[in-house]
Amino acid sequence: MLESIWFILWGVLWAVYFMLDGFDLGIGTLMPFLARNETDKRIMYNAMGPFWNGNEVWLIAAGGVTFAAFPTTYAVMFSGLYTALMLILFALIFRGVAIEFRGQVDHAGWRNVWDICLTVASFLPALLLGVAFANIFQGIPIDEAGIFRGNLFSLLNPYGLLGGVFFVLMFLVHGALWLAVKSEGALHARAVALAGRLWIGLAIIAAAFLTATWFYTRLYDNYLQNPLFYMVPIVLIPLGTVAALVMIRVYIARGHWWRAWFSSSGVIVGATLFGVVGLYPNLLPSNLNPAYSLTVQNSSSSPLTLKIMLVVALIFVPTVIAYQSWVYRLFSGKVQENDLLEEEAY
Amino acid sequence: MDALLLSRLQFAAATFFHFLFVPLTLGLSVLIAIMESKYVRTGDEDYRRMARFWGKIFLINFAIGVVTGITLEFQFGTNWAQYSRYVGDIFGSLLAIEATAAFFLESTFIAVWALGWNRLSAKAHAVTIWLVAIASNLSAVWILIANSWMQRPVGYVIRNGRAELDDFVAVVTNSYAIHQFVHTISAAYILTGFFVMGVSAYHLLRKQHTVFFGKSFRMALNMALIFSIIAVVQGHMNGAKVASAQPTKLAAMESFWETRQSAPQYLLVIPDEKNQRNHLEWGAIPGALSLLAYHSTEATVKGLKDFPEEDRPPVTLTFVSFRIMVGLGVLFLVLTLIGWFKRNRLEESPRFLRIMLYSIPLPYIASEAGWTLAEVGRQPWVVYGVMRTSDAVSPIAASQVMVSLAAFVVVYSLLGAAAFFLIARHARRGPEPAPVAIVERRD
Numbered sequence: 001m002l003e004s005i006w007f008i009l010w011g012v013l014w015a016v017y018f019m020l021d022g023f024d025l026g027i028g029t030l031m032p033f034l035a036r037n038e039t040d041k042r043i044m045y046n047a048m049g050p051f052w053n054g055n056e057v058w059l060i061a062a063g064g065v066t067f068a069a070f071p072t073t074y075a076v077m078f079s080g081l082y083t084a085l086m087l088i089l090f091a092l093i094f095r096g097v098a099i100e101f102r103g104q105v106d107h108a109g110w111r112n113v114w115d116i117c118l119t120v121a122s123f124l125p126a127l128l129l130g131v132a133f134a135n136i137f138q139g140i141p142i143d144e145a146g147i148f149r150g151n152l153f154s155l156l157n158p159y160g161l162l163g164g165v166f167f168v169l170m171f172l173v174h175g176a177l178w179l180a181v182k183s184e185g186a187l188h189a190r191a192v193a194l195a196g197r198l199w200i201g202l203a204i205i206a207a208a209f210l211t212a213t214w215f216y217t218r219l220y221d222n223y224l225q226n227p228l229f230y231m232v233p234i235v236l237i238p239l240g241t242v243a244a245l246v247m248i249r250v251y252i253a254r255g256h257w258w259r260a261w262f263s264s265s266g267v268i269v270g271a272t273l274f275g276v277v278g279l280y281p282n283l284l285p286s287n288l289n290p291a292y293s294l295t296v297q298n299s300s301s302s303p304l305t306l307k308i309m310l311v312v313a314l315i316f317v318p319t320v321i322a323y324q325s326w327v328y329r330l331f332s333g334k335v336q337e338n339d340l341l342e343e344e345a346y
Numbered sequence: 347m348d349a350l351l352l353s354r355l356q357f358a359a360a361t362f363f364h365f366l367f368v369p370l371t372l373g374l375s376v377l378i379a380i381m382e383s384k385y386v387r388t389g390d391e392d393y394r395r396m397a398r399f400w401g402k403i404f405l406i407n408f409a410i411g412v413v414t415g416i417t418l419e420f421q422f423g424t425n426w427a428q429y430s431r432y433v434g435d436i437f438g439s440l441l442a443i444e445a446t447a448a449f450f451l452e453s454t455f456i457a458v459w460a461l462g463w464n465r466l467s468a469k470a471h472a473v474t475i476w477l478v479a480i481a482s483n484l485s486a487v488w489i490l491i492a493n494s495w496m497q498r499p500v501g502y503v504i505r506n507g508r509a510e511l512d513d514f515v516a517v518v519t520n521s522y523a524i525h526q527f528v529h530t531i532s533a534a535y536i537l538t539g540f541f542v543m544g545v546s547a548y549h550l551l552r553k554q555h556t557v558f559f560g561k562s563f564r565m566a567l568n569m570a571l572i573f574s575i576i577a578v579v580q581g582h583m584n585g586a587k588v589a590s591a592q593p594t595k596l597a598a599m600e601s602f603w604e605t606r607q608s609a610p611q612y613l614l615v616i617p618d619e620k621n622q623r624n625h626l627e628w629g630a631i632p633g634a635l636s637l638l639a640y641h642s643t644e645a646t647v648k649g650l651k652d653f654p655e656e657d658r659p660p661v662t663l664t665f666v667s668f669r670i671m672v673g674l675g676v677l678f679l680v681l682t683l684i685g686w687f688k689r690n691r692l693e694e695s696p697r698f699l700r701i702m703l704y705s706i707p708l709p710y711i712a713s714e715a716g717w718t719l720a721e722v723g724r725q726p727w728v729v730y731g732v733m734r735t736s737d738a739v740s741p742i743a744a745s746q747v748m749v750s751l752a753a754f755v756v757v758y759s760l761l762g763a764a765a766f767f768l769i770a771r772h773a774r775r776g777p778e779p780a781p782v783a784i785v786e787r788r789d
Contacts, residue, residue: 049457049461050457050458050461051457053412053453053454053456053457054450054453054454054457056412056416056453057445057449057450057453057454059416060416060419060445060449061442061445061446061450063419063420063423064419064438064441064442064444064445064446065442066423067419067422067423067430067434067437067438067439067441067442068434068438068439068441068442068443069438069442071430071431071433071434071435071438071508072431072434074422074423074430074434074438075423075427075428075430075431075434075740076427076431077423078420078422078423078424078427078430079423079424079425079427079740079741079742082424082740082742082746082750083746083749083750085420085423085424086424086750086753089416089417089420090417090753090757092413092416093413093414093416093417093757093761094757096409096412096413097409097410097413097761097764100405100406100409101406101409101764101768104406104768104772105768105771145741146427146431147741148741301434301435301438301439301510301511302435302505302506302510302511304510304511304512304514305435305436305439305510305511308439308511308514309439309442309443312439312442312443312446312447313446316446316447316450317446320446320450320451320454323451323454323455324450324454327454327455327457327458330458330462330465331461331465342461342463342464343398343463343778344402344405344460344461344463345461
């Protein structure tokens with residue numbers, strides 16, 4: 001029971017990370033396509049400036065919780081996905097440093113270097129996180145000793161890559177909508193137009209991904225084999241995700257940017273939870289032999305640790321949500337050109 | 347080279363680099379919080395300018411500290427999978443608590459502080475930097491509890507083929523952690539003090555912004571002096587803690603080979619690790635080592651030769667890093683005491699100011715030496731007496747680690763250079779000009 005609660009929390013932490021840092025990664029990737037001049041770029045930087053750092057901590061929390069609640073999964077997953085994870089980590093280093101260092105020196109060459117870093121280092125984690133999770137959904141080659149029997153290229157299989165493209169598109173739509181919320185004028189108009197176009201791509205890839213999931217993974221088993229009592233609530237997750245995807249379109253058409261962004265958050269959270277629910281009770285399925293899979297039972301921490309960590313989570317996660325919401329409200333206004341005059345602006 | 351050695355090098359490179367930025371974050375956040383509180387209390391515009399000037403350096407430093415910290419958390423999984431699996435029940439939860447209880451707070455409010463000068467009242471703004479200061483120091487508490495568990499494991503049982511948590515209170519109240527916290531925090535505040543004094547000295551030597559940097563210097567001096575005293579006194583007590591928790595580390599840091607009663611300390615020692623003796627021992631202080639380790643000049647101290655060879659840490663490195671740390675610690679006390687007597691006539695002492703300017707790197711060296719002592723001296727164990735470092739590594743290919751290690755070295759060198767350039771540039775440039783008093787014209 002405790003293990004299952006932690007499994008849900010584990011999924012929720014990843015989902016929140018994708019939802020929050022997703023728009024940062026999206027904006028970073030879109031920078032060269034949306035910014036026409038230095039002011040546009042600075043508005044884009046400042047649109048994520050107050051938030052990116054706090055958003056990234058959700059990744060640390062998700063990683064920390066994997067370590068604390070499912071140490072065996074943490075060990076096998078992170079050592080198995082070594083190269084992919086290192087690429088993500090280095091990219092996140094460059095992303096963070098690009099945001100913080102770019103504005104420190106008033107020199108076009110300096111800024112260009114960091115702009116390139118930002119775009120590459122935003123795109124790469126978006127893609128690789130998608131590749132990694134798609135591979136987790138379909139199972140990775142781990143043997144009975146928990147040793148990974150593949151390499152980076154075996155992760156770049158068709159389903160893995162489709163997952164990568166799916167994540168990139170989700171984050172791009174999410175980032176474009178965040179920019180629609182935070183900007184005005186021509187930049188805002190371009191962000192809205194691009195969000196609309198990207199949405200079509202996202203809808204197609206989402207449909208392809210859901211179809212491919214049927215053939216490549218066993219995620220649907222949990223949706224089909226459970227008794228009706230469980231099925232009703234969990235089936236709401238994929239249905240809700242699809243509904244949220246449709247609502248993005250509706251809200252874009254009506255010009256409700258915040259609502260469109262929240263719908264896009266719903267898509268990201270829903271897609272993550274769809275996969276996580278389908279995985280249960282596996283955390284890391286083995287495609288060599290189902291018996292080698294790491295599950296909530298065989299990879300979890302001791303009951304005492306899970307209990308203590310649950311108390312910690314129940315106190316601090318709501319606290320974090322409360323003060324981060326306050327910060328989002330404090331900086332909820334559009335980034336205006338005279339905001340850029342402030343000394344500490346990005 | 348195998349995956350084990352490469353992983354050790356990689357972790358060492360990543361932690362050493364990370365720790366170039368951590369102490370200044372710990373100390374400067376507190377110093378800036380004090381500056382801003384003074385501004386709120388007195389309305390003296392200088393303190394606001396000080397918070398802003400030092401704050402900009404803080405932000406650059408903080409950015410690198412954050413991004414390099416993330417790789418550390420994940421390296422336990424990538425490179426030390428067997429370790430993670432064996433002790434994750436305890437160690438993993440401490441890291442997770444650090445993230446949820448402290449790091450979130452720090453990372454969220456740093457942005458509010460940086461961008462909130464015109465959005466928040468002066469008082470609320472000061473609260474945000476206090477939150478950052480408290481959270482970053484709280485982060486240190488949890489990280490050091492985790493590290494102390496590796497130094498002196500407590501509150502666990504070996505069950506189901508791994509170390510499982512048995513007594514959470516014992517883990518968080520580990521006496522080793524309390525010592526390590528006081529010691530690390532003292533070191534961080536000394537480093538911050540010397541950093542701020544050094545940069546201030548640069549400007550005082552050039553007779554520019556003298557009021558601004560005189561105030562900064564004196565605040566930093568107070569911090570460095572207080573914590574130099576604490577570090578020396580408490581560092582001495584640390585010796586006894588190490589003696590009881592890790593007798594091999596004690597013997598290695600003194601290069602002490604033969605077990606004997608009323609063991610002396612020597613002023614000068616040249617270890618000869620290969621032949622298990624010392625080339626030179628000079629200037630014996632009788633009974634000093636016994637006193638340090640067991641509070642009695644008569645006590646028996648166990649020499650390295652009485653430990654199995656496979657349980658001994660590398661002696662020379664442990665020994666040298668200990669001497670560097672202690673030597674510099676004493677120097678910091680001397681320099682801050684001199685500073686205390688000169689504090690009101692700093693500009694008349696250019697030689698002292700020059701010494702302080704060139705002393706900026708010294709606390710960095712002392713901090714890294716301290717961690718070398720702590721971590722190398724713990725070898726061959728990753729968790730002292732429980733798990734060997736050689737059993738902790740992931741089942742990964744050496745070639746993978748070789749590539750990532752090379753990437754760490756290249757990327758971190760570039761980042762280090764960029765950060766150094768930005769901090770030095772801003773420090774040299776000095777603060778924004780003081781606001782000109784607005785005088786109403788009455789004609």
